[in-house]
Amino acid sequence: MFNKIKETDCICGRDHKFTSNVIVEKGAINKLPDIIKDCGYKSAFIFADKNTYCAAGEKVEEILKISSIAVKKYVFSSDILEPDEANVGLAAMNFKSDCDIIIGVGSGVINDISKIIANVSNKKYIIVGTAPSMDGYASATSSMTMNGLKISLDSKCADYIIGDVDILCEAPTKMMISGLGDMLAKYVSICEWRISNLINGEYYCEEIADLVRESLKKCVDNAEGLLKRDETAVKSVFEGLVICGAAMKLAGCSRPASGIEHYLSHIWDMRGVEFKTPVEFHGIQCAVGTLLAVELYEKIKQIIPNKQKALTYVNDFNYNEWANELKAFLGKGADSMIALEEKEQKYSKENHLKRIEIICDKWDNILKIIDEELPKFDDLVKLFDLIGLPKTMTEIGIDNDILPLTFKSAKDIRDKYVLPRLCWDLGIIDEIVEER
Numbered sequence: 001m002f003n004k005i006k007e008t009d010c011i012c013g014r015d016h017k018f019t020s021n022v023i024v025e026k027g028a029i030n031k032l033p034d035i036i037k038d039c040g041y042k043s044a045f046i047f048a049d050k051n052t053y054c055a056a057g058e059k060v061e062e063i064l065k066i067s068s069i070a071v072k073k074y075v076f077s078s079d080i081l082e083p084d085e086a087n088v089g090l091a092a093m094n095f096k097s098d099c100d101i102i103i104g105v106g107s108g109v110i111n112d113i114s115k116i117i118a119n120v121s122n123k124k125y126i127i128v129g130t131a132p133s134m135d136g137y138a139s140a141t142s143s144m145t146m147n148g149l150k151i152s153l154d155s156k157c158a159d160y161i162i163g164d165v166d167i168l169c170e171a172p173t174k175m176m177i178s179g180l181g182d183m184l185a186k187y188v189s190i191c192e193w194r195i196s197n198l199i200n201g202e203y204y205c206e207e208i209a210d211l212v213r214e215s216l217k218k219c220v221d222n223a224e225g226l227l228k229r230d231e232t233a234v235k236s237v238f239e240g241l242v243i244c245g246a247a248m249k250l251a252g253c254s255r256p257a258s259g260i261e262h263y264l265s266h267i268w269d270m271r272g273v274e275f276k277t278p279v280e281f282h283g284i285q286c287a288v289g290t291l292l293a294v295e296l297y298e299k300i301k302q303i304i305p306n307k308q309k310a311l312t313y314v315n316d317f318n319y320n321e322w323a324n325e326l327k328a329f330l331g332k333g334a335d336s337m338i339a340l341e342e343k344e345q346k347y348s349k350e351n352h353l354k355r356i357e358i359i360c361d362k363w364d365n366i367l368k369i370i371d372e373e374l375p376k377f378d379d380l381v382k383l384f385d386l387i388g389l390p391k392t393m394t395e396i397g398i399d400n401d402i403l404p405l406t407f408k409s410a411k412d413i414r415d416k417y418v419l420p421r422l423c424w425d426l427g428i429i430d431e432i433v434e435e436r
């Protein structure tokens, strides 16, 4: 799957490395004993939760025991597993370090926690995916909540990623459409990666972008079958999610798989942690963010950049006032965003001037990128309807009134150039969301 990039130096000049072994096929878990024995190992420790143990953990345990591989396990008993200190603690306290290898059986949170334990115990790690629900299977970080804040913690990339299509096809429908939602986000990610490459000279790799585009196309072409649990559709989404996780690893940044739509989702997650407002599955939030982004990009296509307007807007911009708005809107989470700006200085007039000159100069190229990468809003709406993806913030329980602040805060979340930054640079950020 990754041979094209693995075997030769890439056109982008970087030497891409992806070392995980990926097996996605029917009956894939039956290969586990051989994988473990080939490593010279004799014992395994399984992490699962109640649901994933029933869905696959029990079967994995049985298969290993029949092959004389010793198995110990810890099955989380909570109904909703939070990726926090308490559950990492539970995992660590129940873990038996005399095993040779760790197997996580589950999706997002089980994988995130198991990777942390595999990392600190320096064990090889296998993830047996139970749902095509998010793109973290191949990532080397864990999305956690620490001290009440959402963070991305360096952990470990799985040595083996196992997607047993028989198991994946039994996943809850909502998890499947969430996975497709996380894939649809890639339209925007790639678009913004290219735009930032154009405006800021940020590193970009066409080979990696192509890998993501190809897997996204496969998912969209087969989307209709997802609700019927069609094997090709389910396999496409799982493979696509693994490829996108791998693409981030190959690129050494999150650009291939996350853009403004992910940041909108992060903002809702942050408010969920701070103010206990509703949160939805990652991929579903990203899907809503994607539709919003595509709608706003269509509005961007209608404007003609006005350098004077942009300079006046930036001249009148008061960062301290904005920082206070951020604090009120996001609570503690705003502190790291404010600290980031001290380093980054994206709001400095000097840096803005450099960008706006390039933006005005290369506006046609920006429009071309938007046209090439993004689907038409109406076509995307049809696809959402076809598979039952929520389309609005209201549908996922988030108050639509916070859209303007969600959009504006999303530009401060990381040091990445995304749509609200382009809107700020153009001096149109206030109007673009309010006129919506």
Ligand SMILES: [Zn+2]
Binding pocket: 010, 011, 012, 013, 014, 016, 205, 206, 207, 208
């Ligand atoms: Zn490359």
Ligand SMILES: [Zn+2]
Binding pocket: 134, 135, 182, 258, 262, 282, 286
């Ligand atoms: Zn994602």
